[in-house]
Amino acid sequence: MDNRNEGFTGGFPDAVYNSQTVFRTLMDCMARPGSLGLVTPELMPPAPLGVAAGALMLTLCDHDTPVWLSPKIAQSNVPGWLAFHCGAPLTREKSEARFAFLEAGAHLPAIAHFALGAQDYPDRSTTLVIEIEALDGGRPLNLTGPGIRDVTHLAPRGLPAELLAQWTDNRALFPRGLDVVLTAGRQMIGLPRTCKITALEV
Amino acid sequence: MSMPATELAAYNFAYLDEQTKRMIRRAILKAIAIPGYQVPFASREMPMPYGWGTGGVQVTAAILGPQDVLKVIDQGADDTTNAVSIRAFFQKVANVAVTTHTGEATVIQTRHRIPEDTLREGQVLVYQVPIPEPLRFLEPRETETRKMHALEEYGLMHVKLYEDIARHGRIATTYAYPVKVAGRYVMDPSPTPKFDNPKMHRSEALQLFGAGREKRIYAVPPFTDVVSLDFEDHPFEVQSFDKPCALCGARHVYLDEVVLDDRGGRMFVCSDTDYCETRRADGHVGEMLGQSQEAAE
């Protein structure tokens, strides 16, 4: 593909129905932390954005939602794609971001630098989308909390090393806090702030 | 209710424009992440009056897709004017399949009841909410109630319930009985009878609440603790009924009183019409039907 066109092509073939489908997948993933969601519509977001991460961008971002991009994504064709398809403003301030996107292997900034909401408006917080290598085959984790019957198991591969330690701090902020979506290619898993993550000994 | 003269153009699938749907969808996601917390949203005018559940209608419109099967109930019934109109609205603007059977529905929009059949994973229950703030009758100022939620200061609510006990010997609240969600937020379950409160507790279904006039969306994720507020010496109790349903004989369900004649004749029947009809189709016979069958013989 001609890189100059990459900022305009690769969106949803059918924006209305595709964004509804992707939203429902994400809604289920946030309501049932640890359950695997699959993005089915055909789209081709510019690298290094994965298919699921790109689908979430198209589904949720618009001119009302400042977006923060990792340095590597910010230097790619993604900003043009985001502007063309969503009209969303970019922000360099993590604390202003409604959505933030990290590519696989990216350094995880301190969670405290993102918008964490206020005690009386805890909804005004960033949703962070983190691409990782794969949603299975990694270190086993146990998830508990709202949306989970007893306990659910997860073994994401390539999770940023700092995430688990920072997640404990994030949980302590409740009802404030960051919500996370892990993506790998077409797949996604929701980690709302209520989710308790325990690393299992291997 | 006046229907909009829209064609089923994709851009207005389910009536709302895409920008509005995105805004509502973002609010729903935050509501799920903070169970019981009321997320403000920019409620839109809908082609029906506020009393008709415009908040629930907007939530349903934002989540509904062509694969869904929609059920709409009003006080447990599928056939009231309100339920019929909302169902017809979504058939027209979203061309969505509809049902009256709880088990077949993927999305159930409700006013003032939770179906008797246990909801299962994959179902979404959308409540129409008139007044989302459980502390409103104790403290009319939004700035103050917001502060009380922020600080988890719910003492006033307990005082109100305790005054009930002092005055009536029991907690007199029977509708919109306040609950605590996931051990944190006190929430109004909408004007459902308190009979339905236990069904909310650790339900497999996702529960979404939309208040149109008051511009709030809140949620209870599946498998989430929903505990009715009470006191050790006055534990929460649901209503019980002396007799089973007069039509289908069901016990342990919520019954409505039906006046039969002007001489004081009356009977009690299931408020959940689908539940009652299904039981009768399965051969269950209540007292009233039993009598009329005998009379016919």
Ligand SMILES: [Zn+2]
């Ligand atoms: Zn009955």
